[in-house]
Amino acid sequence: MASREQEILDAARKLFRQKGYYATTMQDIAEAVGLQKASLYHYIRSKEALLLQIAGETMRLFHAELDRIEAAGGSVAQQLAAAIRAHVKVVAEHQETLTVLFRESHALPPEHAEKVRGETGRYTRRLTELIARGVAASELRPVDPGAACLAILGACNWMYRWYSADGRLTPQQIGDQFVEVILHGLLAPGGAGRQARTPGRAP
Amino acid sequence: MASREQEILDAARKLFRQKGYYATTMQDIAEAVGLQKASLYHYIRSKEALLLQIAGETMRLFHAELDRIEAAGGSVAQQLAAAIRAHVKVVAEHQETLTVLFRESHALPPEHAEKVRGETGRYTRRLTELIARGVAASELRPVDPGAACLAILGACNWMYRWYSADGRLTPQQIGDQFVEVILHGLLAPGGAGRQARTPGRAP
Numbered sequence: 001m002a003s004r005e006q007e008i009l010d011a012a013r014k015l016f017r018q019k020g021y022y023a024t025t026m027q028d029i030a031e032a033v034g035l036q037k038a039s040l041y042h043y044i045r046s047k048e049a050l051l052l053q054i055a056g057e058t059m060r061l062f063h064a065e066l067d068r069i070e071a072a073g074g075s076v077a078q079q080l081a082a083a084i085r086a087h088v089k090v091v092a093e094h095q096e097t098l099t100v101l102f103r104e105s106h107a108l109p110p111e112h113a114e115k116v117r118g119e120t121g122r123y124t125r126r127l128t129e130l131i132a133r134g135v136a137a138s139e140l141r142p143v144d145p146g147a148a149c150l151a152i153l154g155a156c157n158w159m160y161r162w163y164s165a166d167g168r169l170t171p172q173q174i175g176d177q178f179v180e181v182i183l184h185g186l187l188a189p190g191g192a193g194r195q196a197r198t199p200g201r202a203p
Numbered sequence: 204m205a206s207r208e209q210e211i212l213d214a215a216r217k218l219f220r221q222k223g224y225y226a227t228t229m230q231d232i233a234e235a236v237g238l239q240k241a242s243l244y245h246y247i248r249s250k251e252a253l254l255l256q257i258a259g260e261t262m263r264l265f266h267a268e269l270d271r272i273e274a275a276g277g278s279v280a281q282q283l284a285a286a287i288r289a290h291v292k293v294v295a296e297h298q299e300t301l302t303v304l305f306r307e308s309h310a311l312p313p314e315h316a317e318k319v320r321g322e323t324g325r326y327t328r329r330l331t332e333l334i335a336r337g338v339a340a341s342e343l344r345p346v347d348p349g350a351a352c353l354a355i356l357g358a359c360n361w362m363y364r365w366y367s368a369d370g371r372l373t374p375q376q377i378g379d380q381f382v383e384v385i386l387h388g389l390l391a392p393g394g395a396g397r398q399a400r401t402p403g404r405a406p
Contacts, residue, residue, distance in 0.1 A: 020223065020224075020225050020309075020310065021223075022222075022223050022225045022226045023225045077389075077390055080389070102364075103306050103309070106223075106306070107223060131389070134389070138391055139390070139391060140389045140390060140391055141383070141387065141388075141389060141390070141391050141392075143380060143383050143384060143389060144372070144376075144380050146371070146372075147372060147376075147377055147380035147381070147384075148380065148384050148389060150358075150361065150362075150365055151358040151380070151381050151384045151385070152358075152384075153361060154357045154358040154359070154360065154361025154362070155353075155354040155355075155357040155358050155361075156357070157357065157361055158353065158356060158357025158358075158360055158361055159353075159357070161305075162353060168349070169347070169349075169350060173347075173350070174350055177346060177347050177350035177351065177354070178350070178354050180344070180346055181346060181350075181351050181354045181385060181388070182354070182384060182385075182388065182389060183388050183389050183390050184344065184388040184390060185344075185384070185385065185386050185387040185388025185389075186280075186283070186334070186337070186343045186344060186346060186351060186385060186386050186388075187280055187342070187343060187344070187386050187387060188341055188342060188343055188344050189344075
């Protein structure tokens, strides 16, 4: 992509995050990159097209990581652990973009929103299928693969709200902890909690 | 609260979710409840005050559930399972409010944003302390309580984006599945995955 277009995209991403998509005008974006508003239209069609492009860039990253992990192979547990770590890393490195995507995706016009939903849906299905494969092979416990997948995505995506590069934990440490919780669970083996197989369900 | 005020709050919550907080005007809210804009100010001070009130209502619900669970007592595992189920239930029942809160909390003026952050921070600390207590008593595995808490909150909060009352799983079933994944983990005991204690970390 031409560097001017990338510059416009970066400026838009920042403004959308700070002011919100609705409150950001083409004039704001033009000023941020030192262009006349009319010249801006030489590079981009609309504010909506910018938001779609921002969303698309990030979705491609997530899919590229899954491609890499699937190509490397290994057990479902290994692939799932790698997917959790990769997802955490992408969220940490693209927090600004994801903040815009999660906050503003509802602002996309229907046909564009459909496109973004299609890509996120495809990613969710890929992860769900990986979990289903593990359940079928008894490598994973007999959970509902769809619900387990959404728990994983929630844990990882939610980072966009709390992660800080200056925070207590590095993305690597967060990834390790999430893998621990999600693959191994919180209950200590043989601990008091293990006996209560379904805690809270008893009368 | 007077029913007129509640009606205004409900209308604002709906409009904020549909159009976004920025794009919603006091005029929109007045029209939605059949009032003149000037009369609206008899009931509410500002759009910001409305958003703060919406956020406050929901935070009180989450704290009330934790109060109830702590009062009931039991093991950490039982309390944690109950907290996950309660959180899932509140998200399902107050999805519209949470959508507004998660999307628009950044739009609050600094002193109000501080208040919301204070309440969500207090809730996070309460859950983190519960997990830390379980780790200290060896009822839970030696995870990082802060990271584990944020994984739980992420899994539950993320529901605001995907939960549908017409969906495949009821809130009860989602709560059960999340408890399974978070307390017991995905790996089958004795399964192939269990041997790889830290999958993906080996070279």
